[in-house]
Each structure stands twice: as C-alpha cells, then as structure tokens.
Amino acid sequence: xTDKPNTPLLDQVSSPADxxxxxxxxxxxLADELxxxxxxxxxxxxxxLGAGLGVVELTVALHYIFDTPQDRLIWDxxxxxxxxxxxxxxxxxxxxxxxxxxxxxFTKRKESGYDPFGAGHSSTSISAGLGFAVARxxxxxxxxxxxxxxxxxMSAGMAYEAMNNAGAQESRLIVILNDNEMSIxxxxxxxxxxxxxxxxxxxxxxxxxxxxxxLRRMPKIFHEPVSRAEEYARGMWTGGTLFEExxxxxxxxxxxxxLDHLLPVLKNxxxxxDGPILVHVVTQKGKGYEPAExxxxxxHGVAKFDVVTGAQVKxxxxxxxxxxxFAEAIAxxxxxxxxxxxxxxxxxxxxxxxxxxxxxPKRFFDVGIAExxxxxxxxxxxxxxxxxxxxxxxxxxxxxxxxxxxxxxIQGLPVRFAIDRAGIVGADGATHAGAFDLAYLSCLPNMVxxxxxxxxxLVHMVATAAAYNDGPIAFRYPRGExxxxxxxxxxxxxxxxxxxxxxxxxxxxxLSIGARLGQCLMAADELDAAGLSTTVADAxxxxxxxxxxxxxxxxxxxxxxxxxxxxxxxFSAQVFDFLADDGLLENSLKVRSLHLPDAFLDHxxxxxxxxxxxxxAKGIVSKVFEALGHQTVSDFRRA
Ligand SMILES: Cc1ncc(C[n+]2csc(CCOP(=O)(O)OP(=O)(O)O)c2C)c(N)n1
Ligand SMILES: CC(=O)[C@@H](O)[C@H](O)COP(=O)(O)O
Ligand SMILES: [Mg+2]
Numbered sequence: 001x002t003d004k005p006n007t008p009l010l011d012q013v014s015s016p017a018d019x020x021x022x023x024x025x026x027x028x029x030l031a032d033e034l035x036x037x038x039x040x041x042x043x044x045x046x047x048x049l050g051a052g053l054g055v056v057e058l059t060v061a062l063h064y065i066f067d068t069p070q071d072r073l074i075w076d077x078x079x080x081x082x083x084x085x086x087x088x089x090x091x092x093x094x095x096x097x098x099x100x101x102x103x104x105x106f107t108k109r110k111e112s113g114y115d116p117f118g119a120g121h122s123s124t125s126i127s128a129g130l131g132f133a134v135a136r137x138x139x140x141x142x143x144x145x146x147x148x149x150x151x152x153x154m155s156a157g158m159a160y161e162a163m164n165n166a167g168a169q170e171s172r173l174i175v176i177l178n179d180n181e182m183s184i185x186x187x188x189x190x191x192x193x194x195x196x197x198x199x200x201x202x203x204x205x206x207x208x209x210x211x212x213x214x215l216r217r218m219p220k221i222f223h224e225p226v227s228r229a230e231e232y233a234r235g236m237w238t239g240g241t242l243f244e245e246x247x248x249x250x251x252x253x254x255x256x257x258x259l260d261h262l263l264p265v266l267k268n269x270x271x272x273x274d275g276p277i278l279v280h281v282v283t284q285k286g287k288g289y290e291p292a293e294x295x296x297x298x299x300h301g302v303a304k305f306d307v308v309t310g311a312q313v314k315x316x317x318x319x320x321x322x323x324x325x326f327a328e329a330i331a332x333x334x335x336x337x338x339x340x341x342x343x344x345x346x347x348x349x350x351x352x353x354x355x356x357x358x359x360x361p362k363r364f365f366d367v368g369i370a371e372x373x374x375x376x377x378x379x380x381x382x383x384x385x386x387x388x389x390x391x392x393x394x395x396x397x398x399x400x401x402x403x404x405x406x407x408x409x410i411q412g413l414p415v416r417f418a419i420d421r422a423g424i425v426g427a428d429g430a431t432h433a434g435a436f437d438l439a440y441l442s443c444l445p446n447m448v449x450x451x452x453x454x455x456x457x458l459v460h461m462v463a464t465a466a467a468y469n470d471g472p473i474a475f476r477y478p479r480g481e482x483x484x485x486x487x488x489x490x491x492x493x494x495x496x497x498x499x500x501x502x503x504x505x506x507x508x509x510x511l512s513i514g515a516r517l518g519q520c521l522m523a524a525d526e527l528d529a530a531g532l533s534t535t536v537a538d539a540x541x542x543x544x545x546x547x548x549x550x551x552x553x554x555x556x557x558x559x560x561x562x563x564x565x566x567x568x569x570x571f572s573a574q575v576f577d578f579l580a581d582d583g584l585l586e587n588s589l590k591v592r593s594l595h596l597p598d599a600f601l602d603h604x605x606x607x608x609x610x611x612x613x614x615x616x617a618k619g620i621v622s623k624v625f626e627a628l629g630h631q632t633v634s635d636f637r638r639a
Pocket of ligand 2: 079184432479
C-alpha cells in the first residue's frame with residue numbers, strides 16, 4: 001500500500017490484511033496514530049486505558065507478523081485489547097465501547113473472528129492457548145497460537161497449571177509475557193521480583209551457554225546471514241530461567257515499544273516449529289499519554305476524561321460508595337479488635353482496602369491475582385484465631401469456589417467474605433457481573449450470607465461479621481454509590497438470621513434482599529397510591545432464612561414478591577423451598593420472584609439494565625399487577 005500524503009495511515013488500515021501491506025518503516029507512524037485513537041476513544045467512553053496504551057506496538061507487530069485470524073491471538077484478561085479491536089475491523093464501532101449494544105471492553109468470541117477466546121477474568125490465556133494448539137495438532141493444521149499475558153496475571157495459579165502442562169507437551173505455543181511491572185496496583189509477590197531481576201540481569205554469557213541448545217530449534221536465525229535487527233533478536237536468546245525449567249524456550253527480555261526489535265524477534269519465533277516458547281516483552285503501562293504515565297495506577301481504568309489535562313469526570317457523589325463505606329467500617333472495627341486482618345487478591349483500591357493498608361500495614365495482605373490462595377490463606381489465618389476479612393469481588397470469588405467449600409465451609413472456619421460488586425456492574429458486562437454469589441453461597445452448609453440493603457446496613461454487617469466467630473460469614477454489596485441514607489456512628493451487631501419490616505401493609509408484601517430495597521420502597525408508594533396496601537420487608541440474611549418473617553408475609557398477604565439482584569437459584573429459590581416445605585403454597589397466596597434472568601447480561605448502563613430485567617420500581621409494580629392477573633395499573637383500576 002502506498003502512503004497517501006496527509007492521509008493518516010490508520011485510515012488506510014481497517015484490518016490486519018491492510019496492515020500487512022504496509023512497509024515496516026511505516027509501522028512507527030501507524031502505532032502513533034493508533035495510540036492517539038485509543039486515547040481519544042477512551043476519553044469519550046471511559047474504560048481500560050493504561051494497559052492498551054502499553055501494548056500498541058506489540059499489537060501492531062503481532063498482527064503484522066502473524067496471519068491473524070488464522071493464527072490465533074489470545075489476550076489475557078482482554079482489558080488491553082482496544083488497539084487490537086481498532087486494527088481488526090472494529091474501528092467504526094470503537095466509540096460504542098462498553099455502552100449498551102456496543103463493543104465489549106474485553107475480547108469476545110461472538111463479537112469478532114479476531115477474538116478466538118473471550119476473557120475478562122485473568123490468567124486463562126495460556127490454558128486456552130494450549131487447548132487451541134493441541135486441537136490444531138490433532139487436526140494436522142499449521143497455524144500459530146499466541147497467548148499474551150501480563151506480569152500481574154502471571155501470579156495466578158492457572159498460569160502455572162498451564163505452563164506446567166504446556167512445558168511437558170510437544171505442542172507449538174507462543175506465550176508473550178507482557179511485563180510492565182504493574183498489575184492494577186504495583187504487582188506483589190516473588191514472581192514479580194523474579195521478573196524484575198530477570199530484566200535487570202540479562203547477560204551475553206547466558207546466551208552463549210544456551211546457543212547450542214537453541215540451535216536445534218532455531219536453525220534460521222543461527223544459520224542464515226542476519227540483518228542488524230535480527231542480530232539484535234539473536235542477542236536476546238538467553239537461558240536458565242524459571243520458564244526454561246518449566247520446559248519453555250525463553251526469549252528476552254525485549255523492548256516492547258521498539259518495533260525494530262519486536263518485528264524480527266516475533267518473525268523468528270513464528271518460524272520455530274515445535275515446543276512452547278515464551279517471549280518476555282518489557283513495556284510501560286500508560287505509555288505515550290503523560291497523565292497516565294505519571295499517575296500511580298497508570299490510568300488502569302478511567303471515567304471519561306479531558307484529553308489535554310487528563311482530568312476525569314467525577315461521579316455525582318451524592319452518597320458514598322459501598323466500597324468506601326466498607327473500607328471505613330472495617331478500619332474502624334480494626335481499631336478496637338487487633339485480631340482483624342484483611343486480604344485482597346490484587347484489588348487493594350477496588351475493594352477499598354488500600355485505605356486499611358495505610359492504617360494497618362502489617363494486618364493487610366495483597367496476595368496478587370490469586371483468589372483461590374486468598375481464600376485458603378484466610379482459612380489458615382482463621383484457624384489460628386485471627387479474624388480475616390477476605391474482600392473479593394463476587395465475580396472473582398467464583399474462581400475460589402472449591403476453596404470456599406472445602407477449606408472454609410466444611411471446616412466451619414470463621415472467614416469473613418466481603419463480597420463487593422455483587423449484582424449488575426454495568427460497563428464491564430457479563431464477565432464481571434456479580435450474579436451468582438447468593439446462589440453459590442446460600443447452598444453451603446455452615447455459611448451465613450447477608451446482603452446490604454443500603455450503606456448503613458453495610459456498616460452493621462461489617463460489625464456483625466467481626467463479632468461472629470461460629471463459622472464462615474459473607475456479606476454482599478453492589479458496585480457504586482449507596483442510597484444516601486443516614487449513617488450510624490457505629491456498626492450494630494445484627495441478630496443472625498433476622499430480617500426487618502420497613503413498612504406494613506395488608507395486601508401485597510415485597511420481600512427484598514440487598515440493595516434493591518430502595519426500589520421496593522418506591523414501588524410500595526405507587527402500589528399504595530393504587531389502593532394496594534403494601535408491606536416492605538428486608539430479609540438481610542439469605543442464610544439462615546428468617547422463616548418467621550417469610551411465614552408472616554405469606555400468611556398475611558395476598559401477593560408476595562421476592563426481589564433480589566442475583567441469579568436463578570439464589571434467595572428466591574431458598575424462599576420458595578421453604579414456602580413449599582411448610583405448606584405455605586397450598587393456600588391462595590400468589591408468589592412471584594424478581595431476580596436476574598437465566599442469561600448472561602451484556603455490558604451497558606446499569607439503570608437501563610435494571611429496567612430491562614424488571615428490577616426497578618416499575619418492574620416491581622408490574623410484577624404485582626401480573627400476579628393479580630392485570631397487565632397495568634389501569635387494568636387493575638378498571639377491574
Ligand atoms: C481472576 C481475576 N482477578 C482479578 C481481576 C482484576 N484485574 C483485571 S486486570 C488486573 C491486573 C492485571 O495485570 P497484568 O496482567 O499485569 O496486566 P496490565 O494491566 O498490567 O496490562 C486485575 C487484577 C481479574 N480480571 N481477574
Ligand atoms: C479488568 C478488570 O477486571 C478490572 O479492571 C475491573 O474492570 C475493575 O472493575 P471496577 O471498576 O468495578 O473496579
Ligand atoms: Mg502488568
């Protein structure tokens with residue numbers, strides 16, 4: 001392709017096929033334009049910025065050297081894939097990123113053939129890549145498989161399980177380790193220190209030692225005359241690393257922003273015909289955008305922002321976020337209880353525990369992206385008499401389910417699970433929605449499960465969890481701001497398994513669990529106004545269920561609506577089970593439940609999603625009329 005004067009190169013490149021027509025000398029300009037496009041886009045959509053900026057050159061080089069989509073390119077987490085989306089036929093929709101009906105903020109199979117594997121959660125790429133590689137071998141195909149994984153994501157067990165398996169297989173798999181010395185926060189752990197040492201200690205000596213061994217696999221670069229760039233690439237072959245011990249060929253470290261280095265190395269790697277290979281690429285998170293480079297989180301995830309100043313749009317801030325309320329409450333409890341310790345799996349800011357860490361550095365543990373370990377580590381702490389608060393997003397706790405069951409619940413250990421982001425999360429979509437915790441925790445013997453109806457209730461639940469020592473206890477709360485209720489001076493210890501009635505009526509009962517309570521109260525206003533006297537109750541506990549409360553609601557009302565921001569099989573299922581067992585469904589009671597549908601909900605505006613699934617006041621009112629056999633309020637009035 002010829003470079004048209006004054007025409008941005010990016011305008012000529014809508015697919016990797018277009019990209020491959022460019023001269024290598026043009027790729028620098030293309031990368032610069034791509035970076036600008038990413039910044040510009042995220043300034044209007046918000047989203048994950050720093051990670052994508054760090055892999056602009058890598059993205060260009062990968063699509064240039066490899067024959068995507070025939071060659072399978074798998075991005076770990078997928079939060080760094082915006083440059084990839086722009087280059088793979090999605091530039092025209094890039095400004096719909098993370099909006100309802102628009103592009104996902106992560107890789108997604110159903111969105112594009114260039115996304116062979118979807119993600120959102122970390123550390124899956126090597127396992128998936130090995131699956132693709134083995135399937136290719138069984139089919140007798142020749143395509144390459146490339147997994148790109150970050151240094152933070154390398155801390156998770158899955159990555160080691162995958163390397164352990166890949167290192168023992170003959171399958172040809174390319175793993176690119178994108179080392180930017182950052183997770184969301186600065187990375188923690190021995191692996192992170194090891195990578196830092198590896199980067200700073202590479203020497204030519206190791207190279208020569210490994211030369212012979214590599215010769216077998218790398219005939220091309222060692223036998224053919226080489227250009228200066230290839231000479232550089234050759235200079236990067238080293239040995240004796242942890243990765244080599246695991247059976248990988250290790251290449252690197254290389255400067256991931258230097259296309260003159262990336263291109264020949266990737267080309268040579270492409271031409272290796274067997275075995276797993278790991279290319280260690282060093283990049284800078286937030287590269288090329290000064291406000292991101294200089295910020296401590298490298299603009300990992302941002303709201304909409306002003307491109308010139310980097311200033312992000314602030315939230316309306318009417319009420320404190322649940323995360324902040326949790327962070328303050330746990331710090332307060334810890335002041336008077338030195339047994340309290342906190343654990344996060346690489347989300348110190350996301351869970352609010354960074355504030356706890358400032359106050360109690362010795363009682364705070366960031367274990368890296370390692371949810372399974374976080375849970376069992378907490379179990380060990382609890383077994384020795386400490387009071388661990390293990391703060392994990394609902395969606396990420398899914399990864400540690402066996403640890404919750406086997407290491408915590410069966411042994412009845414008093415681990416306190418602070419489950420943030422429970423319910424709809426909006427722009428991150430299905431991979432991050434906290435849909436299932438009520439279902440997967442309430443079915444476990446020995447478990448106490450609470451859900452905060454508002455930010456004041458969350459303070460009480462923190463106090464309750466701190467005081468409860470008889471077994472595991474969990475409390476869930478949603479992403480975002482509270483309802484603006486009055487805050488208590490101090491958390492009050494709640495009676496385990498006891499709900500509360502907020503307003504009393506006689507015809508309709510709304511039994512809410514969690515933060516949809518506000519919508520239930522609004523619905524009750526409407527129902528009362530329509531002549532349907534309405535009770536609103538807050539179950540507070542999904543387990544143990546307040547059977548007395550449920551019996552009273554069932555016995556004294558004509559309609560009972562159960563409202564929860566959770567999946568099928570959650571709180572409603574527990575209530576139905578009890579109603580059926582107790583014979584309470586055998587009278588004239590009309591019971592309905594409002595929960596998340598049996599579907600994975602795509603990303604979008606949170607309020608819009610509530611409307612779509614009927615989990616707002618309007619949906620609750622409609623459900624009541626539906627139960628009474630009327631479609632609308634007017635139908636009801638006419639009847
Ligand atoms: C299982 C899981 N836990 C936590 C997260 C939240 N998370 C998303 S990206 C990220 C940091 C990843 O670091 P790294 O792989 O180095 O990528 P970088 O952002 O530095 O490019 C974390 C902790 C996640 N997506 N999945
Ligand atoms: C990619 C990822 O998993 C996280 O960055 C996540 O998007 C954070 O979500 P919150 O913004 O809710 O903390
Ligand atoms: Mg990183």
